[in-house]
Amino acid sequence: MVLSSEVRLIDLIHTAAEKVANLAGFDDDAALNIGIAVREGAINAIVHGNGQDSKLEVCVMLTADDEGFSAHITDEGAGFDPDATPDPTEGDGLLMASGRGLLLMRAFVDEVVYSRREKRGMEVTMTKRRTEETKE
Amino acid sequence: MKVGVRNIGHVAVVDLAGKITIGEGDVVLREKVNELFDSGQQNVLLNLEKVSYMDSAGIGELVACYKRAKEKGGSVKLLNPSGKVYDLLQLTKLEEVFETYKDEKEALVSY
Numbered sequence: 091m092v093l094s095s096e097v098r099l100i101d102l103i104h105t106a107a108e109k110v111a112n113l114a115g116f117d118d119d120a121a122l123n124i125g126i127a128v129r130e131g132a133i134n135a136i137v138h139g140n141g142q143d144s145k146l147e148v149c150v151m152l153t154a155d156d157e158g159f160s161a162h163i164t165d166e167g168a169g170f171d172p173d174a175t176p177d178p179t180e181g182d183g184l185l186m187a188s189g190r191g192l193l194l195m196r197a198f199v200d201e202v203v204y205s206r207r208e209k210r211g212m213e214v215t216m217t218k219r220r221t222e223e224t225k226e
Numbered sequence: 227m228k229v230g231v232r233n234i235g236h237v238a239v240v241d242l243a244g245k246i247t248i249g250e251g252d253v254v255l256r257e258k259v260n261e262l263f264d265s266g267q268q269n270v271l272l273n274l275e276k277v278s279y280m281d282s283a284g285i286g287e288l289v290a291c292y293k294r295a296k297e298k299g300g301s302v303k304l305l306n307p308s309g310k311v312y313d314l315l316q317l318t319k320l321e322e323v324f325e326t327y328k329d330e331k332e333a334l335v336s337y
Binding site: 097098100101122126129130133137178179184185186187188189190191193194197 | 247248249250279281282283285286287289290292293310314317318319320322323
């Protein structure tokens with residue numbers, strides 16, 4: 091889906107991700123974790139990437155297959171270095187008002203890969219593989 | 227997100243229900259806690275029993291409430307975080323920052 095960069099659309103992306111995770115065979119609790127991870131990717135794209143500029147697009151592709159679930163999100167913003175963000179679980183980072191999105195993403199899916207797009211913006215791919223424990 | 231306040235002694239118990247997420251629950255939480263601080267209340271107990279989950283913005287707002295309370299010489303404590311909310315507090319290590327209680331009476335006498 092292609093959406094304008096509005097915060098009010100983040101719930102829609104989250105809900106869609108949970109539904110697709112269910113289709114991929116994850117139970118409701120695992121699907122909520124996946125939904126939260128995708129929500130954080132969407133927040134990064136809409137708020138931090140595109141600066142909530144409704145003229146800029148966010149593209150979200152959600153996939154359910156035999157392997158599990160994957161999400162691919164792109165934005166058109168200036169981009170950021172995911173490895174340069176401070177650790178929010180150590181020292182002064184504990185009391186930061188923001189900066190926990192990547193932590194949540196990495197906790198709730200198996201793989202999070204950020205890269206810069208060829209022109210402008212960032213893309214992130216999140217993957218959650220099915221295991222016996224996460225099957226319905 | 228729904229919010230209600232019960233004043234018990236010198237503590238404001240803020241009952242939250244729903245999700246604390248960007249653009250919705252985080253704003254409701256900020257406005258309610260600011261209103262309490264502005265009215266002179268310093269002791270706030272956030273009842274999270276009926277909060278289903280939070281995102282990074284909601285977690286950030288909890289931290290902001292904690293910091294504002296400290297600045298004003300007061301405190302924000304947590305009551306009964308639900309399963310997913312407790313998981314998130316553990317994951318972010320904020321369980322080490324917030325005083326968290328399972329029993330409301332125990333929480334109230336801690337102020």
